[in-house]
Amino acid sequence: MKSSRIVLVVSLTAAVGLPGCSQSQPIVAPVEVVVQPSTVELPDDPLDARWDSVVAFPAALIPQDMVEPRQLRVSTREVRVRALSDGVRVAFRLEWSDATRDDMPMPAAFTDACAIQLPAAISADVPAPQMGEPDRSVEITLWRASWQATVDGRGDTIQDIHPNAVPDHYPFEAASLESGSDIQRAMQQRYAPARALDNPMSGPREQPVEDLIGHGPGTLAPAATTSSTGRGKRVADGWAVVVTRRLPEGLASGKRTQVAFAIWEGGSEEVGARKMRTGWAPLLLEVKP
Amino acid sequence: MARVKNWQLGREMSYWYPESRPKKQFAAIFDTNKCIACQTCTLACKTTWTSGRGQEYMLWNNVETKPYGFYPLGWDVKLLAELGSQQWNGSVYEGRTVFEAARPGERALGWRPGEQDYAHPNVGEDDCAGNIDKGAAFAGVHMAWFFYLARICNHCTYPACLASCPRGSIYKRPEDGIVVLDQSRCRGYQECVKACPYKKVFYNPMTGTSEKCIACYPKIEKGLQPQCFVNCIGKIRLAGFISQPEDANPDNPIDYLVHVRKLAKPLFPQLGLEPNVYYLPPVHVPTQFSQQMFGPGVEHAVREYMHADADLAGLLGLFGSTEQIVPRWKRTGDFVYGLAEDGTELVKVPLREPIHERLALDPKFDVMRTNCP
Ligand code: SF4
Ligand code: SF4
Numbered sequence: 001m002k003s004s005r006i007v008l009v010v011s012l013t014a015a016v017g018l019p020g021c022s023q024s025q026p027i028v029a030p031v032e033v034v035v036q037p038s039t040v041e042l043p044d045d046p047l048d049a050r051w052d053s054v055v056a057f058p059a060a061l062i063p064q065d066m067v068e069p070r071q072l073r074v075s076t077r078e079v080r081v082r083a084l085s086d087g088v089r090v091a092f093r094l095e096w097s098d099a100t101r102d103d104m105p106m107p108a109a110f111t112d113a114c115a116i117q118l119p120a121a122i123s124a125d126v127p128a129p130q131m132g133e134p135d136r137s138v139e140i141t142l143w144r145a146s147w148q149a150t151v152d153g154r155g156d157t158i159q160d161i162h163p164n165a166v167p168d169h170y171p172f173e174a175a176s177l178e179s180g181s182d183i184q185r186a187m188q189q190r191y192a193p194a195r196a197l198d199n200p201m202s203g204p205r206e207q208p209v210e211d212l213i214g215h216g217p218g219t220l221a222p223a224a225t226t227s228s229t230g231r232g233k234r235v236a237d238g239w240a241v242v243v244t245r246r247l248p249e250g251l252a253s254g255k256r257t258q259v260a261f262a263i264w265e266g267g268s269e270e271v272g273a274r275k276m277r278t279g280w281a282p283l284l285l286e287v288k289p
Numbered sequence: 290m291a292r293v294k295n296w297q298l299g300r301e302m303s304y305w306y307p308e309s310r311p312k313k314q315f316a317a318i319f320d321t322n323k324c325i326a327c328q329t330c331t332l333a334c335k336t337t338w339t340s341g342r343g344q345e346y347m348l349w350n351n352v353e354t355k356p357y358g359f360y361p362l363g364w365d366v367k368l369l370a371e372l373g374s375q376q377w378n379g380s381v382y383e384g385r386t387v388f389e390a391a392r393p394g395e396r397a398l399g400w401r402p403g404e405q406d407y408a409h410p411n412v413g414e415d416d417c418a419g420n421i422d423k424g425a426a427f428a429g430v431h432m433a434w435f436f437y438l439a440r441i442c443n444h445c446t447y448p449a450c451l452a453s454c455p456r457g458s459i460y461k462r463p464e465d466g467i468v469v470l471d472q473s474r475c476r477g478y479q480e481c482v483k484a485c486p487y488k489k490v491f492y493n494p495m496t497g498t499s500e501k502c503i504a505c506y507p508k509i510e511k512g513l514q515p516q517c518f519v520n521c522i523g524k525i526r527l528a529g530f531i532s533q534p535e536d537a538n539p540d541n542p543i544d545y546l547v548h549v550r551k552l553a554k555p556l557f558p559q560l561g562l563e564p565n566v567y568y569l570p571p572v573h574v575p576t577q578f579s580q581q582m583f584g585p586g587v588e589h590a591v592r593e594y595m596h597a598d599a600d601l602a603g604l605l606g607l608f609g610s611t612e613q614i615v616p617r618w619k620r621t622g623d624f625v626y627g628l629a630e631d632g633t634e635l636v637k638v639p640l641r642e643p644i645h646e647r648l649a650l651d652p653k654f655d656v657m658r659t660n661c662p
Pocket of ligand 2 (some may be wrong): 323324325326327328329330331352437439520521522523524525
């Protein structure tokens with residue numbers, strides 16, 4: 001009874017919303033993330049006009065202050081979430097304020113980022129919102145601004161960070177080594193141990209997102225493959241990011257699961273556990289009209 | 290936090306994990322009085338391990354000129370300032386360690402060097418800590434001083450890098466106590482970079498992971514000393530394994546110098562990591578400075594060093610004499626022997642090298658010799 005009333009509120013507020021992203025906010029803030037159905041291809045561009053007619057859920061962020069290292073300072077306060085689904089995949093559009101673009105990989109520099117978390121299994125009894133529990137995992141998709149910059153074309157050399165840097169010599173670029181040969185590539189890998197071990201963090205990247213599994217704080221591990229896609233762009237006062245992933249298994253039209261979000265403000269040295277996060281919010285897959 | 294025994298502090302302390310000592314603990318001794326800052330060690334390491342993209346600025350081994358040299362900039366003084374004034378009571382440390390002084394929400398007290406802090410390794414550092422008055426060079430008294438401090442990861446018994454990693458990506462090898470960072474697990478949070486007081490973990494911007502000294506463990510596994518040890522021109526280094534003080538074995542060169550003769554001192558023991566690289570303190574540096582850097586007992590160490598007996602002088606001669614790790618040693622007469630565990634001779638070094646006099650005048654060609662090429 002309670003849930004159907006909530007849907008009504010959301011639908012009503014959506015109906016009275018004016019066209020245009022900034023003006024579509026309902027008068028009464030929705031209390032859940034409503035995944036609206038889409039009959040056409042899901043928009044992967046955060047600036048696509050189709051997002052304008054989707055109701056935004058304002059998710060309040062709180063500091064991650066449960067496990068060390070803790071976030072003790074409030075930075076980003078809110079992320080506005082829109083969602084669309086074609087019945088197979090779900091596209092989330094996250095938008096938040098962030099005065100600075102932080103996407104450079106450097107010592108003591110951290111990247112802006114966002115993440116979407118869903119329980120691995122749909123259940124009324126959700127896992128702990130802080131990365132799940134040992135026997136109740138969560139699925140996370142992480143987008144990073146630094147990965148977006150790489151996907152958008154930033155190269156993989158020191159000159160891409162410092163254009164005037166002059167390294168003397170890399171052994172794998174010796175004239176005696178045929179460029180692109182197996183020996184040459186093997187030598188290059190030897191000096192990039194994370195790549196040699198196939199750490200998905202270590203690039204090179206084709207997507208600015210990574211699918212991950214969590215079984216509790218400190219357990220984050222890459223999923224077997226990353227099937228999600230993403231795209232982030234700077235907007236007037238921050239970031240707008242679309243992350244598209246498969247619909248949670250078993251989530252039928254009119255059914256609910258839970259979702260949580262996290263935002264990292266790189267310029268405030270937020271990384272890993274140092275982040276702003278939400279608790280679980282209900283997520284409804286809206287019935288096609 | 291657990292309570293653990295740190296013999297370098299003479300007391301128990303708080304640490305993130307319970308005490309769990311490895312079967313053997315890799316350790317090293319560096320003789321600061323012999324280092325000439327040639328940086329051969331730095332290059333030996335660099336060419337072996339860190340010649341890749343993203344590793345350009347990394348020096349797992351570096352040599353800096355104290356008191357004004359640092360890599361990265363101000364690594365020690367910044368942390369000492371954050372920690373504030375602390376006290377030793379004899380050989381018992383009564384101050385706070387980096388774990389005990391951790392700020393709320395943190396696992397250790399630390400700071401993050403920025404890119405600029407890594408920008409000038411050993412550039413313009415070889416300047417004295419004061420002006421030299423005219424004529425002072427001939428007075429036979431050190432009116433001003435500096436010394437070279439060679440540094441690698443200390444493969445600490447209580448590593449702050451390990452304690453700070455929220456993912457448990459850093460571990461101590463149970464077989465030799467070498468601290469390694471799992472390159473398949475690291476996600477580049479740089480917590481270890483912040484927490485290591487010695488700043489011996491480095492973030493690789495190309496791979497997005499942090500990297501650190503591995504004590505050349507593939508060599509250690511073969512009974513060989515790391516690259517920076519065997520390439521050392523000044524023969525200042527000796528690698529081996531250290532025992533707990535109560536188990537000290539005088540036949541083990543590291544135990545002998547650290548525990549028996551109390552000559553080799555840890556670097557900033559007050560930080561609480563029980564670091565396993567030990568230093569023979571510089572003989573010409575004000576005691577106050579040495580004490581802050583190497584802990585209590587430096588006066589004794591310097592005195593012993595200055596008046597080395599045959600055993601001590603002989604053992605120092607073993608430094609840099611062989612690529613092999615020398616787990617045992619003995620002196621017989623004018624010779625010092627480096628021995629394997631089973632007593633097999635690995636190397637034999639004379640107490641005094643024979644003197645060859647090279648006359649200034651070459652009698653055969655009747656010309657004056659010169660040292661210029
Ligand atoms: S010196 Fe630093 S990097 Fe090395 S083990 Fe100790 S804390 Fe870790
Ligand atoms: S190679 Fe030896 S003498 Fe040369 S700088 Fe390194 S530690 Fe000092």
